[in-house]
Amino acid sequence: MASSTPPTLSTAKPYQNHHIHHPHPHRRTHNGHTSLHPPPPRNPTTTKPPNPIPTTVAAAPHHRNPNFTPLSSSKSELAADFSGRRSTRFVSKMHFGRPKAGGSVRHSVSAEEALQQLIRASGDDRLVENVLHSFQLKLCGSDDYNFLLRELGNRNEWSMAIQCFEFAVNRERRRTEQGKLASSVISVLGRLGKVELAKKVFETAVSEGYGNTVYAYSALISAYAKSGLCDDAIKLFETMKLSGLKPNLVTYNALIDACGKGGADFKRASDIFDDMLSNGFQPDRITYNSLLAVCSGGGLWETAMNLFNEMCYRGIEPDIYTYNTLLDAASSGGHMDSAFQIMAEMTAKNVMPNEVTYSTVIRGCAKSGRLDQALSLVSEMKYANIRLDRVSYNNLLAIYASLGRFDEALNVVKEMENTGFRKDVVTYNALLDGFGKQGRYDKVKELFNRMKNERVPPNLLTYSTLISVYLKGGLYQEATEMYKEFKHEGLKADVVFYSEIIDTLCKKGFVESSALLLDEMTKKGIQPNVVTYNSIINAFGQSGETSLSVDDKREIVRLGNGDKKVDNRNEDRIIKVFEQLASGHLNIGEKGSKEIICVLGVFRKMHELEIKPNVVTFSAILNACSRCSSFEEASLLLEELRLFDNQVYGVAHGLLMGHRENVWVHALSLFDEVKRMDSATASAFYNALTDMLWHFGQKRGAQMVVLEGKRRQVWENTWSDSCLDLHLMSSGAARAMVHAWLLNICSIVYEGHELPGLLSILTGWGKHSKVVGDCALKRAIEALLGSMGSPFRVATSNIGRFISPGPMVTAWMRDSNTPKLLVLEDDRAYPQTSKLQPIIL
C-alpha cells in the first residue's frame, strides 16, 4: 500500500469535509426568506462555563429580531456526524400510554355512565356492542364519543376504542363529525403505540372520504412520532402537502416532536422549523420544547442553550417541560454545573422542580461520577416533599447497584416496595447487571429465579445482560442456556443484543467468532451500527495477550465484505459459538503484528454501509495507530483516512507529521467543533489524539493539544498552582500535561514567587482501566516523575496521588538541568523549526 495510490473508493471526494474555513458556516438563506444572523458569537476561548440563563428576557413577543437566527443552522455538520449519540436506539425511550387529560367538560353524564359500563364489559365484544347500542340515543355527537375514546385509551383499552369508533362512525352522517372521530381514535392508538392500527384507521378514513383533514394527518404524524418513526412522519407530511392540505402549528409541532423521538439529526428538525417560519407560523412553547428535545437526544448542549435563550427572547415563558428538557440536555452531556444553575433559576422563577426534574439531574450526577451530589439531591427531594416515583426509585437503586453497593441498592428496593411499587423488569435488570459486573453469579442466579417466581417476565434486556455477564465471566455453559431460553421465549435479537456479544467476544480475543456473528446479524436483516464497528476497530487497538492475529483481522475484513461462501440458513451461530466456547475448542488469537490494512478495510466497509464514523471511531483508529509498528505505518493509515474525512484525519495526520504551523489553524477549528459535544466525548477525543502524538514522539504537538484542551475546559478542574488532576486523562495526555504544568510551576519559581506548601498530582485509578487497582496511568506518571528526578512521591494516604513539599519543588526547579527536561520537542518537524523554543503558557 502506497500513499500515492489513488483511493479505491470512487465515491469519496477527497477533502469533502473541508468546510472549516468558512467564517460563517451557519449562515444561509432559505427560500428567499433571508435569514438572520447567527446568534452573537461566543468566544470559544472563554474559560467561564456557559451561562444558560438568558440575560435579557425583555422583549416584544412576536417581533422578529433581525439579529437573531433560529439557531437552526448554528451548527456545522461535523458535530452531527461526530457527536456520538447517547444511544443508537430510541424505542426504549417510548412511554406508551401516558394518560391524556381531558379538556373542558363537553361530554354528557350519559357518556360517563357508558364508560363505566364499557369498562365492565371489557373483553367481551358482544357485551360491548350491547352497551353501545343501549347508549346510542343518549350519547350526543362526537364530544361524547371522543370522551369515550380518550378514556378508553387512558385505560389501555385500544381494542374497545376501535370498536367504539367503528360503532360511532357508522352511525354518523356528517363528514366533519366522522373526521373528528377518526382523528380522535388515531391519536388514542398512537399514544398506545399501536401505530399500525392507527395507520389502518387513517387509510380507511381517507378512502371513505372523511379522513382527508389536517387533524387526521396531524394525529397520524403524532402516532408515528410516538413510535419513533420519524421518516414515516416526514413522508406523511409531504403527502399531506401534496394533497393540498395546509399544515397548522400542531402539525409542525408534531413533526418536530417526531424528529426528537426518532433520533433525527438536528438539521432535519431545524429545516422543519424554518419551513414553518417561512409559511408564516410563529413557534410557540411546544415548538421550542420539542426542538429542545431534539437537542437533548442528540447531545447538543450548546444548541439547546441557544434555543432556550431564543425562546425567552421571543417572550415565550419556559415551563416545567422546557426546564426539564433543558436539564436533560445539560445532564446527559455532563454539564452538571449548568444543570444546577438551571435548577436554581427555575425555582427562582417559580417553576418548581418535580420528580422528573430531580431524576434527570440525579442521573446526570451519577453518570459523571458525582455520587455525593446525586445522593444529596435525593435528600433534597424528600425534604421538598416530592415523592419518589417508580422511575426515581429505579434510577436510585441502579446507581447503587452499578457501584456494587448492594445493601444500599436492596434497601432502596425495600423502600420502593413499601411505598407501593412492585419490582419491575427495570428493577431486576439493574440488580442483575450490578451483581453480574461484580462476578456475584450466585446472586445473579438467585435474582433471576426470583424474578420468574414473581412473574416479572424477563425481556430482551434481561437476557442480553445475563448473556454478556456470563460470557465475560467465562461461564459459557450458562451463557448458552440463557441464549436458548431467550430463543425459546420467542424474543427477537436486535443490533444492541448482537453488538454486546460481539464486543465481549472481541475483548476476550475470540475475534473470528465475533466476525461470524457480524455476518450472521447482517444476514438476519439486523444492520450493524457504528457501535458494532467501533467494537471491532477497538480490537485492533488493544494490547496484551488478546490482541488479534493477522488471520483474525483478515477474517473480519473478509466477512465484513460479505464474501462468505458458506450458506447455513438455519444454523444459529450464536449457539454454535457458545457451545464451542463451552467446550474450550476455540482459539484465542495469538499476539501478532498489526496489519493496518485491516483497519482500513473495516473503515471502508463502514463507509460502504453508510455508517458514519464518530469520535469513538476516531479514538479507536488513533489507538490502532498508536499500536502501528512504525511511524510510517501510522502516518500512512491517517493519510488514507484523509480521503474519507480530511478535517478530522487531516489534523491528526498533520500533527503527527509535525506540520504544525500549517495545521494548527485547522486543528483549532476542529477543537471548536469538539467543544460542542458532551464532556466525555470531548475528552475522549483529546485523549486519543494526544496519546498517539506522544507515542510517536511528537511531544510538543501533544502538549499543544493538551493545553488547548485545558483552555477549553475539556477536563474539569485540571490544574491550579498547588494541584494537577489527571484522573480523566489518558496516559499520553497526562504526561504532556505534567510537563506543561511543571513548566508553569517553573516560571512561578523563576519569577521569584513562592510555591504553595504542598504540591500534588492526582492520577486517580486511571480512567482507561476498568480493572480496579490496575493503575496504568499512575504507573506512567510515576515513571515520568522518576525519570526527571522530581521530588514527587506517592502519598501514603492515597496511592493515586503524588505529593511534594513546595520548597523541594523550588529547589528542584533551580537545578539548571530541570527546565531543559521540562521543555518538550517533536521528534519530527517539517519544516524544521528552531528547537528548544519554550512553550508560551
Place this chain on the structure above:
DNA sequence: CTAGGGTTAG
C-alpha cells in the same frame, strides 16, 4: 403537539 428510567463502542 411538549419533560425523566434500564443494554452495546470510549
